[in-house]
Amino acid sequence: MSDPNIQGYELKPGFRGMAKDTGSDQTMFKGVHWGKAMMWIFLLSDTFVFSCFLISYMKGRGSTPEEWPNPSEVFALDAFGVPVPLLLIAIMTFVLITSSGTMAIAVKYGYEKNRKMCGWLVLATAIGGLTFVGMQAFEWSKLIHEGVRPWENPFGAPQFGSFFFMITGFHGTHVSIGVIFLFIYAYKVFAGHYDTGKRGWFTSMKGDYVEIEILGLYWHFVDLVWVFIFAFFYLW
Amino acid sequence: MSEEFNDNKTIQAQSSEVMTGGAAGATPDMDYVRPAEIPEQDLYHAHSFITKWVFCQDAKVIGVQYFLLATFTGIVGLILSWLMRLQLGFPGLAGFMTAEHYYQFVTMHGMIMVVYFLTALFLGGFGNYLIPLMVGARDMVFPYVNMISFWMFFIAVAVLMASFFVPGGPTGAGWTLYPPQTILEGTPGSGMGILLMLISLSLFVIGFTMGGLNYMITVLQARTRGMTLMRMPLTVWGIFTATVLAMLAFPALLVSAIMMTLDKVLGTSFFMPTILKAGEVLEYGGGSPILFQHLFWFFGHPEVYIVALPAFGIVSDLISVHARKNIFGYRMMVWAIVGIGALSFFVWAHHMYVSGMNPWFGFFFATTTLIIAVPTAMKVYNWILTLWRGNIRINTVMLWCLGFIVTFVNGGITGIFLGNVSVDVPLSDTYFVIAHFHMVMGIAPLMVIMGAVYHWFPLVAGRMLDETLGKWHFWITFLGAYSIYFPMHYLGFIGVPRRYFEMYDSPYMTSAVGMNEFISLAAFIVGAAQFILIFNIIKTLKTGKAAGQNPWKANSLEWYTSTVPPEHGNFGDRLPVVHRWPYDFSVPGAKDDFIPQTTPPSEVVHTEVEKT
Numbered sequence: 001m002s003d004p005n006i007q008g009y010e011l012k013p014g015f016r017g018m019a020k021d022t023g024s025d026q027t028m029f030k031g032v033h034w035g036k037a038m039m040w041i042f043l044l045s046d047t048f049v050f051s052c053f054l055i056s057y058m059k060g061r062g063s064t065p066e067e068w069p070n071p072s073e074v075f076a077l078d079a080f081g082v083p084v085p086l087l088l089i090a091i092m093t094f095v096l097i098t099s100s101g102t103m104a105i106a107v108k109y110g111y112e113k114n115r116k117m118c119g120w121l122v123l124a125t126a127i128g129g130l131t132f133v134g135m136q137a138f139e140w141s142k143l144i145h146e147g148v149r150p151w152e153n154p155f156g157a158p159q160f161g162s163f164f165f166m167i168t169g170f171h172g173t174h175v176s177i178g179v180i181f182l183f184i185y186a187y188k189v190f191a192g193h194y195d196t197g198k199r200g201w202f203t204s205m206k207g208d209y210v211e212i213e214i215l216g217l218y219w220h221f222v223d224l225v226w227v228f229i230f231a232f233f234y235l236w
Numbered sequence: 237m238s239e240e241f242n243d244n245k246t247i248q249a250q251s252s253e254v255m256t257g258g259a260a261g262a263t264p265d266m267d268y269v270r271p272a273e274i275p276e277q278d279l280y281h282a283h284s285f286i287t288k289w290v291f292c293q294d295a296k297v298i299g300v301q302y303f304l305l306a307t308f309t310g311i312v313g314l315i316l317s318w319l320m321r322l323q324l325g326f327p328g329l330a331g332f333m334t335a336e337h338y339y340q341f342v343t344m345h346g347m348i349m350v351v352y353f354l355t356a357l358f359l360g361g362f363g364n365y366l367i368p369l370m371v372g373a374r375d376m377v378f379p380y381v382n383m384i385s386f387w388m389f390f391i392a393v394a395v396l397m398a399s400f401f402v403p404g405g406p407t408g409a410g411w412t413l414y415p416p417q418t419i420l421e422g423t424p425g426s427g428m429g430i431l432l433m434l435i436s437l438s439l440f441v442i443g444f445t446m447g448g449l450n451y452m453i454t455v456l457q458a459r460t461r462g463m464t465l466m467r468m469p470l471t472v473w474g475i476f477t478a479t480v481l482a483m484l485a486f487p488a489l490l491v492s493a494i495m496m497t498l499d500k501v502l503g504t505s506f507f508m509p510t511i512l513k514a515g516e517v518l519e520y521g522g523g524s525p526i527l528f529q530h531l532f533w534f535f536g537h538p539e540v541y542i543v544a545l546p547a548f549g550i551v552s553d554l555i556s557v558h559a560r561k562n563i564f565g566y567r568m569m570v571w572a573i574v575g576i577g578a579l580s581f582f583v584w585a586h587h588m589y590v591s592g593m594n595p596w597f598g599f600f601f602a603t604t605t606l607i608i609a610v611p612t613a614m615k616v617y618n619w620i621l622t623l624w625r626g627n628i629r630i631n632t633v634m635l636w637c638l639g640f641i642v643t644f645v646n647g648g649i650t651g652i653f654l655g656n657v658s659v660d661v662p663l664s665d666t667y668f669v670i671a672h673f674h675m676v677m678g679i680a681p682l683m684v685i686m687g688a689v690y691h692w693f694p695l696v697a698g699r700m701l702d703e704t705l706g707k708w709h710f711w712i713t714f715l716g717a718y719s720i721y722f723p724m725h726y727l728g729f730i731g732v733p734r735r736y737f738e739m740y741d742s743p744y745m746t747s748a749v750g751m752n753e754f755i756s757l758a759a760f761i762v763g764a765a766q767f768i769l770i771f772n773i774i775k776t777l778k779t780g781k782a783a784g785q786n787p788w789k790a791n792s793l794e795w796y797t798s799t800v801p802p803e804h805g806n807f808g809d810r811l812p813v814v815h816r817w818p819y820d821f822s823v824p825g826a827k828d829d830f831i832p833q834t835t836p837p838s839e840v841v842h843t844e845v846e847k848t
Contacts, residue, residue: 027273056527150504205278
């Protein structure tokens with residue numbers, strides 16, 4: 001980044017050099033695509049959304065006078081007649097984390113301009129996400145069938161139902177939006193929009209494989225949030 | 237550099253080098269600017285009327301759209317404040333005014349002014365218009381998303397305004413929307429009104445996020461060649477930092493709005509404790525109303541600085557240009573903006589001293605609150621030192637800036653009172669608080685907005701606003717605003733409570749009745765005076781003097797566009813290349829009293845200076 005022949009532009013090692021490079025002209029993050037920087041900052045903002053939800057959950061759980069239900073019992077699933085705690089959640093988590101893996105490989109093939117492999121892996125990620133949403137719908141219907149509602153809960157504190165449906169619902173919405181975009185992007189990869197630089201439908205921006213990485217960032221974030229939800233709802 | 241000033245022959249226009257701390261001596265190397273790192277932006281050029289002026293992707297048009305819509309909501313807020321003052325000064329004069337209506341007007345006035353007027357105007361209006369021009373970009377980085385951002389704001393305003401016409405009217409819970417009363421029967425607008433308010437706020441947050449991403453990435457990743465972070469005008473620094481705050485603070489508002497919507501619609505009890513109503517226990521129970529207060533003020537306090545920081549930045553530029561002097565302590569100003577922004581996330585509970593918190597908790601927040609006064613005071617000193625021995629032009633813009641400094645200091649000092657728990661507790665429910673926050677985040681930012689309008693209108697419309705009308709506008713507003721808010725401090729001290737619909741025959745009212753009438757009359761006049769500006773704008777658009785390029789002889793890039801007003805793409809064929817900071821005014825040794833940012837050191841016209 002620096003040209004040693006030009007006076008005043010040498011970077012000193014350490015913090016001063018770093019500060020100078022950060023503040024240097026044109027870009028702060030050198031060589032980073034605008035869309036990628038935008039996604040990182042959006043995710044930072046979204047982190048605050050989920051943090052507010054989870055902190056509210058901790059506060060709500062702490063201040064309700066009624067007893068909080070035992071997650072091992074509430075979330076148990078009967079397998080061959082034996083109630084196994086967290087069985088469904090374990091499968092859901094496994095599927096979602098796996099889809100993060102396929103997404104990462106899709107990004108690699110995207111940058112290699114391997115259209116077919118990239119497309120199949122994006123599609124696999126989309127199907128993984130869809131499976132997750134399907135299992136979540138199953139979990140919701142099971143709980144609703146047992147009488148858990150946002151405003152009441154036969155196992156204890158009504159806030160359990162409120163927070164559970166709100167936070168997993170908000171996360172599920174994120175996953176669903178991601179799945180829709182994954183399907184659209186899979187189509188765009190297969191159709192070769194990223195090879196030819198075809199312009200987007202609405203934004204009229206030129207297609208580029210970096211978009212796969214940007215969507216990948218979102219997808220990994222959704223996974224990471226799930227890890228926290230998993231820890232706070234099912235393990236606590 | 238100190239050695240050079242011993243010998244007058246080497247005093248040369250090198251201020252930009254002072255800023256970069258780089259080479260001494262005017263060698264050709266100094267003109268060097270690093271090659272471009274980013275390619276030319278791929279712009280969508282609109283052709284039809286609808287894509288040019290309605291669903292427009294040009295940040296300048298979007299900025300004007302934001303400005304006009306925010307001004308419209310601001311006028312609604314102004315009319316509501318007139319109605320409130322009518323009731324307070326002359327109870328019973330307006331027959332239709334019931335207590336319910338009064339609370340609805342208070343609520344809508346507060347929410348409109350803080351969120352839909354000031355935030356939208358500073359970030360959406362000035363941010364969109366000025367950021368790309370000032371950093372030397374052709375447009376915002378995501379023009380399409382930027383366009384959607386405005387239309388989300390439009391829908392949010394439409395939903396908010398719709399709440400005036402639904403059964404039960406708009407919500408009357410106070411702009412803080414504290415549960416549990418907000419959604420309980422008996423509070424005005426607890427049905428559709430509050431629901432529309434929450435939906436509107438959520439839409440605003442979503443729309444703002446789209447705009448905010450644009451502002452941030454444009455500043456971080458799309459500057460022109462030579463535009464380092466420390467050469468950006470303070471306006472950009474202020475708007476940028478405020479955007480960062482908004483991106484991190486609005487999530488708390490969004491979450492609290494979602495949770496309260498669920499409390500209202502689905503009957504959950506996030507914020508609702510067990511409640512007895514007429515001897516019967518309601519369905520709600522087990523929730524925490526204090527949780528809402530924390531979420532709300534985690535948004536609400538940064539929100540104050542979302543409004544204040546752009547004002548700080550803009551006023552710094554205006555003062556520097558119109559005092560023909562570089563801003564004093566530029567780096568200190570930047571770090572003060574950033575520092576205030578960071579600190580603003582650690583002070584929120586000073587709005588909740590009367591919520592029954594642990595005294596140590598209050599002690600912590602009182603301390604952080606007072607620490608924030610340090611960078612703020614630094615800024616005030618720097619403004620004054622910029623004026624000191626400057627070549628001050630007393631024009632309308634400068635008058636608004638001076639008015640800002642005075643009102644801001646005034647409101648800031650009462651803030652130090654209220655930041656202390658023991659002073660805040662007796663004063664917090666009185667008119668003292670009203671006086672404080674209207675001075676510091678109502679009138680002070682408004683003064684900057686007005687100054688900015690008079691300053692940048694020649695750029696936007698190509699014509700100069702009328703100075704005489706501008707000075708009338710300023711003096712009526714400035715003296716009038718003091719007539720409104722200064723007596724309110726006294727009302728607060730004698731214990732007149734805020735949020736009251738009518739004072740009836742309370743003992744302290746005997747001395748306050750006349751004052752209340754006086755305040756109301758002043759409020760009517762000040763409100764009416766704002767229409768001078770609208771008249772001035774209409775008159776100027778028809779018959780105003782042509783501004784030409786750079787009427788104020790400023791340095792920053794927005795005045796060096798290819799045409800005035802700037803066209804789509806801003807800078808014609810070639811983007812400008814920046815060689816210096818925007819504050820090279822009255823540089824010793826330079827012929828003109830300003831050196832544009834685009835002038836390389838070798839092209840500065842020198843003149844002999846005598847040693848003083």
